Amino acid sequence: MFLYCEVLNIELDEIDSFRADEPDRLPVVCTKDECYEIFSYIKGTHLLICKMLYGSGMRLKECLRLRIKDIDYSVNEIVVRSGKGKKDRSTIFPDSLKPEITAHIRKVKIQHETDLAKGYGSEYMPYALAKKYPNASWQWGWQYVFPAARLSVDPRSGERRRHQVYDRSVQKSVAKSVGQTTIVKHVTPHVFRHSFATQLLVNGSPRHPLCPQIIKRSLTARLIRCLT
Numbered sequence: 001m002f003l004y005c006e007v008l009n010i011e012l013d014e015i016d017s018f019r020a021d022e023p024d025r026l027p028v029v030c031t032k033d034e035c036y037e038i039f040s041y042i043k044g045t046h047l048l049i050c051k052m053l054y055g056s057g058m059r060l061k062e063c064l065r066l067r068i069k070d071i072d073y074s075v076n077e078i079v080v081r082s083g084k085g086k087k088d089r090s091t092i093f094p095d096s097l098k099p100e101i102t103a104h105i106r107k108v109k110i111q112h113e114t115d116l117a118k119g120y121g122s123e124y125m126p127y128a129l130a131k132k133y134p135n136a137s138w139q140w141g142w143q144y145v146f147p148a149a150r151l152s153v154d155p156r157s158g159e160r161r162r163h164q165v166y167d168r169s170v171q172k173s174v175a176k177s178v179g180q181t182t183i184v185k186h187v188t189p190h191v192f193r194h195s196f197a198t199q200l201l202v203n204g205s206p207r208h209p210l211c212p213q214i215i216k217r218s219l220t221a222r223l224i225r226c227l228t
Helices: 002-007 032-039 044-056 060-064 095-117 167-179 189-202 211-216 220-227
Strands: 077-080 089-092
Touching: 032 044, 032 167, 032 189, 044 060, 044 089, 044 095, 044 167, 044 189, 060 167, 167 189
Parallel strands: none
Antiparallel strands: 077 089
């Protein structure tokens, strides 16, 4: 298409018939009661992560890679860095989670100060930021909101540091919790993102960035019927 349209300047007729159509599949969505039932069986940091997914609409890896500096309490906003398509975007910081997140971050800061005292505490810096800001990796703002429980060796640099929580551990925790409920849906952490966007539509908030994605897939009416 680029060759004919941009180089040869030849119009291609009826090209739409050769395009590959995206399959129109409905995502799995949980109701509020179903989400709360699943949350009742999840404990500790994994519970807080799942609540963040449901309250902000982030993807799991976006949530796990979240840095301290990217949460803005004053305007209830979370900045997602290098999301899908390597794009930055902002989303809602759920006001109801402020007390839990504040208490969690307080513990993370104590842990970071302990690591610094032992000669650790350096975080991975994306792209060329490690060279541009050589001391930033030790700063509090660049630490992960959800750091791992143990230090490990970074295979890229050989340094011993604290990475973020492993995504597979959260997925296993959700799967185990769903197995303890009466829910028969195939629920993964990503389902909380779909549930967040659907609840926005049900509550009449179509202006949020996630809502057009659902509308584009022609899911709005069917999803709302499932929840009302």
